[in-house]
Amino acid sequence: MSHLNPGPPRARGPAPTVFCYICGRQFGSKSIAIHEPQCLQKWQMENEKLPKSKRRPAPVKPEAVIVGGSVDYAATNEANWKASQGAMVECEHCGRKFRDDRLEVHQRSCTAHNPAKRVAGKSVERKIVGKA
Ligand SMILES: [Zn+2]
Ligand SMILES: [Zn+2]
Structure with missing residues (x-):
């Protein structure tokens, strides 16, 4: 009896998610890279529609939080989320x-x-x- 394994076993558990620092929504670690520039572009377009007095400076991506030489994803996520709330x-x-x-x-x-x-x-x- 041979077991048919279609492809490598998939990683279990929740996919790592990252908060978008612009809109505060969660994305997979791969889709965030696609989403971020689009989200920023959309943000800038929306901002330009506003009267000058209402325009805001573009959100700035918080730096990754490094703890003990490696990225602390939870803390980085929190920083991103806070930035979006700002x-x-x-x-x-x-x-x-x-x-x-x-x-x-x-x-x-x-x-x-x-x-x-x-x-x-x-x-x-x-x-x-x-x-x-
Ligand atoms: Zn976004
Ligand atoms: Zn009101």
Whole structure:
């Protein structure tokens, strides 16, 4: 009886994923190389559409975090993710921060005349009727 092994055994476990420092989405370690330049290009195109006052400096790729001579992927990922979060835009009406694409949706209901209410404090006034 011979076992037919079609090709080398595939590596098990989750494929390594990398956060895109621009959009914050996760990609496989191979597709990130393809995605990043495209994502940056898209970002620049979107940015150019904006009025000058709203344009932002292009996101900068964080350096890989090296620990003990080798790349610490978890830490690098975190740095990438944080960089993408830095690309959030502040709503001029209510001051809350949103991702670019979310801001557009948000500003349909949040306008200069009728800004969305800021989340004032942690304590939401809610009377808890305790049943002892
Ligand atoms: Zn991206
Ligand atoms: Zn707002």
